Amino acid sequence: MLSIRGLHAGVEGKEILRGIDLEVRAGEVHAVMGPNGSGKSTLAQVLAGHPAFAVTQGEVTYEGRNLLEMPPEERAREGLFLAFQYPVEIPGVANAQFLKAAVNEIRAHRGLEELDAMEFLDLLKEKFALVEMDPSFMSRAVNEGFSGGEKKRNEILQMALLEPRLAILDETDSGLDIDALRIVAGGINRLRRPDNAIILVTHYQRMLDYITPDRVHVLSGGRIVKSGGKALALTLEAKGYDWLEEKVEVSAEESAKVSAKVSAKVSAKVSAKVSE
Amino acid sequence: MTAGTTKETFVSAFRALEAGGNLGGPPWLRDLRWKAIARFAERGLPTPRDEEWKYTSIAPIAAVQFDLEAAGGAEGADDGLTEEAIAPFCVSPAWSRLVLVDGRYSAKLSAIRPLSRARIESLAEALIIDAEMLRPHLIRSAPAEATDAFAALNAAFWRDGALIHLPAGARVAEPIHLLFIATAAGPARIDHPRSLVVLERESRATLIESYITLAGDAPRLTNATTDIVVGPGAELDRYTLQLEDESAFHVGRVHVRQARESRVESCAVTFGGRLVRNEVRARLEAETAACTLNGLFVIGGRQHVDTHTVVDHVAPGATSRQLYKGILDGRARGVFSGRVIVRPGANGTDAHQTNKNLLLSDEVEVDSKPQLEIFADDVKCSHGAADGQLAADAVFYLKSRGLDEEAARTLLTFGFANEVLARIRVEPLRARLETLLTARLRGGRVANGEPREPAGLGLRHPESP
Numbered sequence: 001m002l003s004i005r006g007l008h009a010g011v012e013g014k015e016i017l018r019g020i021d022l023e024v025r026a027g028e029v030h031a032v033m034g035p036n037g038s039g040k041s042t043l044a045q046v047l048a049g050h051p052a053f054a055v056t057q058g059e060v061t062y063e064g065r066n067l068l069e070m071p072p073e074e075r076a077r078e079g080l081f082l083a084f085q086y087p088v089e090i091p092g093v094a095n096a097q098f099l100k101a102a103v104n105e106i107r108a109h110r111g112l113e114e115l116d117a118m119e120f121l122d123l124l125k126e127k128f129a130l131v132e133m134d135p136s137f138m139s140r141a142v143n144e145g146f147s148g149g150e151k152k153r154n155e156i157l158q159m160a161l162l163e164p165r166l167a168i169l170d171e172t173d174s175g176l177d178i179d180a181l182r183i184v185a186g187g188i189n190r191l192r193r194p195d196n197a198i199i200l201v202t203h204y205q206r207m208l209d210y211i212t213p214d215r216v217h218v219l220s221g222g223r224i225v226k227s228g229g230k231a232l233a234l235t236l237e238a239k240g241y242d243w244l245e246e247k248v249e250v251s252a253e254e255s256a257k258v259s260a261k262v263s264a265k266v267s268a269k270v271s272a273k274v275s276e
Numbered sequence: 277m278t279a280g281t282t283k284e285t286f287v288s289a290f291r292a293l294e295a296g297g298n299l300g301g302p303p304w305l306r307d308l309r310w311k312a313i314a315r316f317a318e319r320g321l322p323t324p325r326d327e328e329w330k331y332t333s334i335a336p337i338a339a340v341q342f343d344l345e346a347a348g349g350a351e352g353a354d355d356g357l358t359e360e361a362i363a364p365f366c367v368s369p370a371w372s373r374l375v376l377v378d379g380r381y382s383a384k385l386s387a388i389r390p391l392s393r394a395r396i397e398s399l400a401e402a403l404i405i406d407a408e409m410l411r412p413h414l415i416r417s418a419p420a421e422a423t424d425a426f427a428a429l430n431a432a433f434w435r436d437g438a439l440i441h442l443p444a445g446a447r448v449a450e451p452i453h454l455l456f457i458a459t460a461a462g463p464a465r466i467d468h469p470r471s472l473v474v475l476e477r478e479s480r481a482t483l484i485e486s487y488i489t490l491a492g493d494a495p496r497l498t499n500a501t502t503d504i505v506v507g508p509g510a511e512l513d514r515y516t517l518q519l520e521d522e523s524a525f526h527v528g529r530v531h532v533r534q535a536r537e538s539r540v541e542s543c544a545v546t547f548g549g550r551l552v553r554n555e556v557r558a559r560l561e562a563e564t565a566a567c568t569l570n571g572l573f574v575i576g577g578r579q580h581v582d583t584h585t586v587v588d589h590v591a592p593g594a595t596s597r598q599l600y601k602g603i604l605d606g607r608a609r610g611v612f613s614g615r616v617i618v619r620p621g622a623n624g625t626d627a628h629q630t631n632k633n634l635l636l637s638d639e640v641e642v643d644s645k646p647q648l649e650i651f652a653d654d655v656k657c658s659h660g661a662a663d664g665q666l667a668a669d670a671v672f673y674l675k676s677r678g679l680d681e682e683a684a685r686t687l688l689t690f691g692f693a694n695e696v697l698a699r700i701r702v703e704p705l706r707a708r709l710e711t712l713l714t715a716r717l718r719g720g721r722v723a724n725g726e727p728r729e730p731a732g733l734g735l736r737h738p739e740s741p
Contacts, residue, residue: 048676051668076678088673092691092698098677101687105678141691158677 001026001197002047002067002166007058009046015056016042018222024166027194031208031233032201034219035241040201041085043219044170047199048082049075062166076102077109079165079196083155083172090142095154096124098142103161127160131187148175156187167191168199173207185210205233281342283320287313289344290432298345299435300400302407308414312421312431319425328424331611331643332553332582337525340495343463353459354382357490365455365488365519368704372396373453374438379467381436385455394448394481395441399470402439410439413472417503417531420557426527430501434470437500441472442479444507451482451702456498457490458520464495471502475510475538482513482702487528489521489548496520500528506538508562513701516554517709518546522577529555534594536562543700545709546573546581547716555584560594560622568597572696574713576605576636576722586615587629589622592652598629601696603689604640605722614659615647622652629659634666634692636721666692685720693717 002024009017016039024030034040046053047060049072060067062080070078090098103123104114115123128135131153143151152172159167169188173181188211192198200207208216208230216232217224220241226232290313293299299309321338322329354377362385366373374396375385381398388396403410421427438454456469475481487498498520506512520526526549532540546552558567573581587596602610612631633642646659666688674684693713700706716723 050672071680072672072675073678073680073684076676082676084673084676088667088670090670090673090688090691092694093687098674098687101679101683102674102677105680105683109678162677 001063002199003061005059005061007043007046007060008056009042009053009058010056011042011053016053016222017046019058020219020222020224022217022224024197024199026165026197028214029192029198029200029211031205031213031216032199032219032224033203033205033216033233033236036203038219039222040203040219041170042222044082044085044168044199044201047075047168048072048080073105076162077106079163081159081162081164081167083152083159083167083169085170085172085174085201087143087146087151087155089144089146091144093142094139095142096120096138099124099158099161102158106162123161127157130160130190131157132183133157149177149180152176152184153180153187156184160187160191163191164196166197166199168201170201171203172200173202173204181207182210205237208233280339281344282338283317285342285344286429287317292345293433299433301403304411305403305407305414308418309432311418312428315422316425316428316432319428322425328584328613331609331613332551332580334551336551337497337527340464340497340525342466342495342497344466353378353380354384356459357382357385357457359385361490362455362457362488365457365486366453367484367708368451371451371453371484373455374398375455375457376436376438376469377457378459378465379436379456379469385457389450391448391450391452393443393446394452395439396452397439398436399439399472400436409441410472413474413503413505417501420531421501424529424555426499427501427529430468430470430499430529433466433499434468434501437470437472437502439472440481440483441474442476442481442510444476445478446476447480448482451484451705453484453486456485456487456500458488458496458498458524459491462494466497466499469498469500471500473502473504473512475504475506475512477507477535478509479507480511482515484515484517484702484705486517486519487526487548488519489524493523495523495525497525497527500526502528502530504530504532504540506532506534506540506565508535509537510535511539512541514540514542515700515702515705516542516544518544518548518552518554518573519712520548520552522548522550522579524549524552526552526554528553530557532556532558532567534558534560534562534565534567536591537564538562539566541568541701542570543696544569544571544583545697546571546575547712549579549581551580553582553584555586557586557588558596559588559590560596562591563593565591565594567595569600570598570696570699571600572602572693573610574603574693574716574722575608575610578607580609580611582611582613584611584613584615585629586617587627589616589618589625589627589652592622593624594622595626596628598631599696599699600631601693602631602633602642603636603693603722604633604642605636607637607639608722609640610642611645612643612661613645613647615649616657616659618648618650618652618655618657620651623654625652625655625657627655627657631659631661632692633663634689635663636665636689682719686717689717689720690714 004020004022007020100120218226372389373387375382421431614629616627618625631644644661648657671684697709
C-alpha cells in the first residue's frame with residue numbers, strides 16, 4: 001500500500017529525514033517510535049503533504065501512485081488520513097459543518113452522492129458514540145477551546161467518518177489520560193480492517209498496550225535505526241532509546257550531537273517512568 | 277467643471293425647499309432646521325483635514341450633481357413596487373415592518389402587526405398628530421448634530437423615517453423591521469431618513485434596519501440618522517443590514533442614550549455600498565448600563581467602509597463590549613475608529629474593544645484607530661486590533677481532510693465572519709445572513725461587482741432592470 005524509499009526531507013534548508021525506507025501493506029499496523037526530534041512528526045507531515053516541508057530525495061508510492069506528486073487534498077481523497085499531533089482550531093466554523101464538508105468531498109471523489117442533513121446527522125451520531133464524544137461538540141467551533149484529549153478524540157472521529165485506507169496517527173496518545181487513551185485506542189481498533197493500514201507515530205509504548213502493532217520501527221536522527229516485532233517496543237520501554245542511538249553515532253556522525261542531546265532528555269523521562 | 281454638489285448648493289436648495297413649505301413641521305422644528313443648516317454652512321462638507329474624516333474622502337459624493345430639491349422622496353415613489361418585490365428582504369413575513377421607499381413612508385408595503393402597546397409609525401405622520409411627544413427628543417439631539425456636517429444636513433432636510441415607541445413594561449418578542457428601500461429612478465438623489473426609537477422603563481424590543489437598493493443606476497446617497505433612547509431596565513437588540521448596491525453612498529449615524537440597568541446589543545452587517553460611513557455613539561448615562569456593539573463588513577472591488585464608534589462612559593459601573601471584524605478583497609478599503617471615553621467619576625467602568633480584519637488581497641487597505649480616553653479610577657479598559665491573512669496551518673488542516681484550496685479558504689473566511697454572525701439572537705435573521713455571506717464568498721474570494729445573484733440572496737433583486 002505504501003512504499004517509502006530513501007526519503008530525505010527537511011524544512012528551510014535543514015534536513016530532518018535522512019533516508020527513510022518503509023513498506024506498509026494492507027491490514028498492517030506499524031508503530032514508528034523514537035525520541036523527540038528524531039523526525040517522526042516530520043515523516044507524518046511529509047506523507048500528508050504539508051507545504052512547509054521539502055522532499056529533497058527519495059520516493060513514496062501509495063497504492064501504486066507517486067504520492068509526492070499529489071496535492072494534500074488529493075491524498076486525503078485517495079484515502080490517506082493524518083491525525084494531527086496538534087489539531088488546528090477553526091473559530092467560527094461548527095464542527096459538524098467542517099465534518100460534513102470533509103465527508104462530502106471524499107464521498108464525491110468516490111463517486112458517492114452527498115449525504116443530506118439527516119443522513120449526515122445519523123452518521124455523525126454513530127461516530128460520536130464510537131469515540132464517546134458528547135454531541136455538544138457537533139455545534140462547537142472546530143477544536144476551539146477543546147482540551148488536549150477532546151482534540152485527539154475529534155481526530156479519531158474524523159478518521160471514523162472518512163474511513164481512510166491509510167491512517168497516520170501522529171502522537172495521538174500524547175496528552176491523554178488513561179481513560180481517554182482507552183477510548184481513543186478502542187476507536188482505532190474498531191477501525192482496523194484487512195484492507196486498511198495504520199501507522200502509529202508515538203513516543204511511548206503505552207498505546208501499544210491497546211493496539212498491537214505488526215511491526216515496530218525506531219526512528220533516530222532522521223533514519224529508521226531498528227525494526228522488529230511488538231517485543232521491540234517493550235525493549236524500548238525498558239531500556240530507553242540510548243542503546244540504539246549509539247549505533248547512530250557510528251553510522252551518521254553529523255546527527256549524533258542533536259540526537260545525543262535529545263536522547264539524554266528522553267532517557268531520563270523514560271527511566272523515571274520505569275522506576276515509578 | 278460645474279458638476280458636483282457644494283456647500284452653497286445645499287444651502288440654496290434648503291432655502292428653496294423651506295420657502296416653498298416643502299420640509300414641513302411645526303415652528304419649533306423649522307427653527308431646528310434653520311439652525312442645522314446654519315451650522316452646516318459654518319462647517320461645510322468634511323475634508324480629509326478633519327480628523328474624523330482623515331481616512332474617508334467624500335470627494336466621490338461631492339462630485340455628483342445631486343438633485344437636492346427632490347430630497348425627501350416624491351409622492352408615489354412606491355408605485356412600481358409590490359410585496360413580492362420586497363419579500364426576499366423581509367426575512368419573515370410574520371414580523372412587523374415599516375417600509376420607506378426613497379425616504380418616504382409606504383403604507384402599501386408596510387405591515388404593522390398588532391403589538392402589545394408598541395407604537396410603530398411614520399415619523400412624519402407622528403409629527404402631524406403628536407408633535408409635542410417628539411419635540412424634546414429632537415431638540416435633545418441637536419447638540420450632537422452640531423459636530424458633523426452630514427448630521428446637520430439630516431437635521432435640516434429630513435422628511436420622514438420611523439417612530440418606534442414602547443411604553444413602560446411593553447415587551448415585544450417579534451422583531452420590528454425597518455426597510456429603507458432605494459429605487460433610484462430618475463436623477464441623482466439624497467435621502468435623509470430620520471428615525472426615533474424610544475424604549476421606556478423595563479420595555480424590550482428587537483429592531484432590524486435594512487438598507488436596500490431595488491432598482492436603478494442613478495447615484496444615491498442615504499444620509500440616515502437614528503436616535504435611540506433606552507430607559508431604565510429596558511433592553512434593545514438592534515441589527516443593521518447594509519445591502520445597498522455597489523454604487524450606493526451611505527452616511528449614517530446612530531445616537532444611543534442608555535439609562536440605569538439598560539441593555540443594548542447592536543450588530544451592523546455591511547455587504548453593500550460603494551462608500552459607507554457609519555457612526556455609532558453610545559452614551560452610558562447611568563449605572564450598570566450594558567452596551568455591546570458588534571459589526572462585520574465583507575467587501576471587495578472598490579468598496580470603502582468606515583466605522584466610527586464612540587462609547588461614552590458617563591456614569592460609573594457600566595459595561596461596554598465591541599467586536600468589529602472586516603473582510604477585504606480586491607481594492608477595498610476599511611476604516612475602524614473606536615473611541616472609548618471614561619468620564620471623571622465613571623469609576624468601575626468595564627470596557628473592551630476588539631477590531632480584526634482579514635485581508636484577502638495585497639491591494640486592500642485598513643486603517644484601525646482605537647482610542648481610549650480614561651479620566652476615572654479603577655477601570656478595566658482594553659482594546660486589541662489585528663490585521664492578517666488566513667493561517668497556513670488551518671488551510672493545510674482542511675486540505676488534509678479533502679478540501680481543495682478554494683473550499684478551504686472559503687470555509688476559513690466564513691468562520692472568520694461567522695464569529696460575529698453567531699452572536700445574532702434572531703435565528704431566522706442569523707440564518708439569512710449566513711446564506712448571504714455564503715453567496716458572497718466564492719472560491720475563497722469576496723464575490724463582487726456581479727450584476728445578478730440568486731433570488732433573495734443577493735444585493736439586488738433579480739427582477740430589477
